[in-house]
Amino acid sequence: MADRLTETFDPISLEIYWGRLISIADEAATSLVRTAFSTIVRESNDYATVIMDRNGDSICENTGGIASFSCILPKTTKIFLDRFPLESWRPGDAVITNDPWLATGHLPDFTVVTPIFHMGLLVGFAGCISHSPDVGGSLWAADCHELFEEGIRILPAHLLRAGEWNGTLLDILLGNVRVPRQVLGDLEAQVVANDVAVRRIVEFLDDTGLPDLLALSKTLQRRSDAAMRKAIESVPDGVYSATLDADGFDEQLTRIVCTVTVSGDTMHIDYAGTSPQINRGINCVLNYTHAYSVYPIKCALDPLSPRNEGSYRAITVTAPERSILNPVFPAPVGARQLTGHLLAGVIYQALSTALPDKIIADCGGAPSMRALFSGANQDGSSFSQVLFASGGMGAGPHQDGLSTTAFPTNVGAGSIEAYESVAPLLVWKKGLRTDSGGAGRQRGGLGQEVVIELRTDASARLSLLSDRHNHPAVGILGGLPGAPSVIAFEDGTKPHPKSRSVVEPGRRITLLYAGGGGYGDPRSRDRAAVLADLADGYVSSDAAKLHYGVE
Known part of the structure; x- marks a missing residue:
């Protein structure tokens, strides 16, 4: 195993492998779009597909996927691995959740992860996230007072076990939504997308002779990490701050306070001073806060390198617990994008004097x-x-x-x-x-x-x-x-x-x-x-x- 993890790849082979892996993620995405029932997926691009190694670290993602999804999906996969140890996974399994704190921040997004087996060994995971047309409850709303109003919450569970659908789980889910045909159709499309990725990764390993994805994954992550650290080094060391006011909810106006600290090849983004969480659905869980903090930095400093797990290791993000950027369960979070999408703007304001030509x-x-x-x-x-x-x-x-x-x-x-x-x-x-x-x-x-x-x-x-x-x-x-x-x-x-x-x-x-x-x-x-x-x-x-x- 040690030799495999230290294996080196010549630049030409690495580029070929990298391009092929991205094409696999893109093919999985195409399968999702072409088989989905809802216009949310087919027309509006509210999904992502990701290829991960056996540790749950992302190797690549589809070209046009939602950036926050691609950043969060590996975190959710690692939670799945805590709940379901590696040795318990079987070919044909698929695990699902829409828990906001474990996944993308609100209930309408379903995360589905499927194991990849090659020559009898678990070598990686294919995952996708898709915004469902319905999750029951309030549907999709910003005015709920707690999570329980916002819809049905599915804790990590097997959607399929060894190729067999979990009928009990489906009955519970589809019995609590308004458009069950669309919901089931989109879930089936997610399973299809993962299955396509599984087959293509097996073909990739057969063609390249690689025993698994770990060595390649480590190499790609290391290069992405180095590219981001080099980009951060170009930013003058210092502490940069900005605030941004938002409409909030009625008389409860909200404010985001952002402090960016650059030190050498690392960056820390802190939201101390941000408004406390409120009893309306515009709270933004930390997973989503992290994703929409690191992604704008990637766009500004290193826009050309493909994204994977290594892209964000040089950037840390913190937000006070019980703030609108790190609420505690069961805070309402249905419209978390109304807060999370604002982070790019306040980060760029903070960095405007240091990076006027990049923001x-x-x-x-x-x-x-x-x-x-x-x-x-x-x-x-x-x-x-x-x-x-x-x-x-x-x-x-x-x-x-x-x-x-x-x-x-x-x-x-x-x-x-x-x-x-x-x-x-x-x-x-x-x-x-x-x-x-x-x-x-x-x-x-x-x-x-x-x-x-x-x-x-x-x-x-x-x-x-x-x-x-x-x-x-x-x-x-x-x-x-x-x-x-x-x-x-x-x-x-x-x-x-x-x-x-x-x-x-x-x-x-x-x-x-x-x-x-x-x-x-x-x-x-x-x-x-x-x-x-x-x-x-x-x-x-x-x-x-x-x-x-x-x-």
């Missing part, structure tokens, strides 16, 4: 705004459909922010045609929102305007998960903030931005997604760029004159 301004799409409609179709069957759409990204030092693009998450919107085909909803409008990008030398990305009508004879429930209504995305280094979020019905009334409400048949709701913050002094923006924005309708003539001095 971006605050994003209007962070946190992501979600609108979940649920009710009955004309035939009496249930529907549950989430609108995945994004605000504008923050501007960077070299280019304008991307419009209607999610960051730090990379969930996509999907096609409106697919969205309308599975629920009695009609999208009347979906377009860019003029003047929503924050002014700056580089302009923030534009948000969007979406108008939706309920087309059914019965009322439906609308669950909103949103922020940025009172605290828009801030600019950076002189840039101005983007436009705030707005949600309103056609008569001008506004539903609660983080609660469940009722939508009557034929009623239309307008969602205005926030714009990204600007970067740098707006008066230094190139005049030709302002004129181009005017011509494209991105900026109005009034805004061009006010912010840029261009008429």
Whole structure:
């Protein structure tokens, strides 16, 4: 075993092996997308697939997976290994959980892990995470007072044992959700995705002659660790701090306090001073806090090296227990992204003076705004459909922010045609929102305007998960903030931005997604760029004159 772990790979072979492993994770992801039932997976990209060694350390992930999922899945796998020792695993097993503190931070995400056996030995694990269309309870909401309201919680258990489905577990789960066919279809797709990865890894080991994945995994992790440490060394040593205010819930406003300490080739991110946990579902468990703290650093300092377990070892993250970034069970966490997605912005603010050429301004799409409609179709069957759409990204030092693009998450919107085909909803409008990008030398990305009508004879429930209504995305280094979020019905009334409400048949709701913050002094923006924005309708003539001095 010792010789195997110290085995060296020549650079060409290592590159070939690495590329093939990523392609295996991508093939597993393709299998998940093509067999899933819900548009959350098929259209909106809310999933990830990961290949791990027998220790549960990640080797690679699919190219377009959710970054937080890929960072958390190895942690969950190690918890599985604590519950189910290596010697107890069998070919055809699959273990599942959606416990927020053990996995991704809220109940809708199911984590499924399958062992990989080669020549009778357990050599690794294939894992995937997928956002389920329903977990019972409140469905997906931000206004619950404790976890037990938010849905069914599955502690680590066998979904399959030696290829046989756990019928009792399935009966309990499917008996507690509104759309059991979609839920089961997505779970079956996760099992299929893992099975594809298992078969391909066995083929990979047969072709390469490697007995297992450990030596290759250690080598890749070591290289990723070295790349990140080298990148951190380029940052001046020091202590950098910033705060970011959010809408919170009603009178309970929330604040994130971030201190980044750089010392040599290591970085520590601490959130001491952050608001205490609240009795609403915007608390963010430490797993999710860690993932959305280290990932923005990876993007800024080492964006080109593929991610694996080694990418984040030089970065440590702490948050006070019982804060909104490290709540204790059974705190409500259903809308944890409304807090977790804000971390990239406050980290970049803290590092803006040290890394002005590597960070971006605050994003209007962070946190992501979600609108979940649920009710009955004309035939009496249930529907549950989430609108995945994004605000504008923050501007960077070299280019304008991307419009209607999610960051730090990379969930996509999907096609409106697919969205309308599975629920009695009609999208009347979906377009860019003029003047929503924050002014700056580089302009923030534009948000969007979406108008939706309920087309059914019965009322439906609308669950909103949103922020940025009172605290828009801030600019950076002189840039101005983007436009705030707005949600309103056609008569001008506004539903609660983080609660469940009722939508009557034929009623239309307008969602205005926030714009990204600007970067740098707006008066230094190139005049030709302002004129181009005017011509494209991105900026109005009034805004061009006010912010840029261009008429």
